[in-house]
Amino acid sequence: MNNYLKLVNFEINRIAKLFAVLLGITFITQMIGVIVKSRQYMNLANESIFGEMTQAQFLEQVGQMSFLQVAKSLWFVTPIALCIAGIGFYIFLIWYRDWIGKNTFVYRLLMLPTTRLNIFYAKITTILAMTFGLVAFQLILLPIEMAFMKTLVPDEFRSDMTVKAFVASLPELNIVIASSIGEFFLYYGAGLLVVSILFTAILLERCFRWKGILAGIIYTGLAIAVWLLPIFLHKFVLNGFFYPMELLVLEIGMGLIVLTASIWFSRFLLMKKITV
Structure with a gap:
């Protein structure tokens, strides 16, 4: 620590x-x-x-x-x-x-x-x-x-x-300044996930150079696809099968899986593929 x-x-x-x-x-x-x-x-x-x-x-x-x-x-x-x-x-x-x-x-x-x-x-x-x-x-x-x-x-x-009324009146600003604790964790949790995916893609490029660029792009695409998989299934396969709360829980769960995978993969690259 x-x-x-x-x-x-x-x-x-x-x-x-x-x-x-x-x-x-x-x-x-x-x-x-x-x-x-x-x-x-x-x-x-x-x-x-x-x-x-x-x-x-x-x-x-x-x-x-x-x-x-x-x-x-x-x-x-x-x-x-x-x-x-x-x-x-x-x-x-x-x-x-x-x-x-x-x-x-x-x-x-x-x-x-x-x-x-x-x-x-x-x-x-x-x-x-x-x-x-x-x-x-x-x-x-x-x-x-x-x-x-x-x-x-x-x-x-x-x-x-008031500041609260001002923020509530601008939907674009609501993403940056969350109006509730739930929105705060959702918005910044999603931001944390995106940053972790990009960090992993950067490490892939650093490890494998030109091949790593392609690997980073593929990894980013796959990670985002896995994260958004419940939404794709909900809209295009299951015809709106999930309730909104069920879809939110599934998205959070998939996000945690992708975040864990990104951290684990980054650790693997740092420990095994980048040499001094």
Whole structure:
């Protein structure tokens, strides 16, 4: 356990700069988005009211401004997409970086006095920690952004909403910020499974190089097919035989099987196929 924690700490230190950059981009871009959208709305309100409209007519035709108008803009969505892309990129970089350079660092990792599977666990823990950190930062940032919008838009022109109501109103955001403990385990469990499959595919490529690329693609396809097998059977073979809860239980069970298989296969590759 101690060696595993040291590896996790080491990996997190390596990711710290990228993590800080993503946090900075998210904060600056979204705060600019609040300013831009708030000013656009208030400029429109001022032009309309100082023209031929009354305030009541403007509110009736245009409506009050809510934080949803900020959230649906590129200012808000782009940094979130960038963070997701950054995590996706780092899933590969966290392994391939160890093979880059004259003094290949991965060999030092493999010679550490600990089971090689701890390397796998440490890297997947780092990906999860990075994901949770970005999500937590966004949750902290939301009430700050909403409070900032209140200083830019007067009460009579503004429709306030809670963070919970805001998240519930955006289905896309619900995947990142789960609204219940059950959804949290389902969404992030599925994410953990996908990362473990990709890690195994990367190790196949590292072990067998060009042949490993094909093997990794085949393994990824087979793993996903096995995971989704109950859904395929339910829709195309059994004509909707399972109840929704039964289908969910089957999917969770198949996911656990694929996750276990990926961990076992990765251990085999690390122990038997990658040599120092």
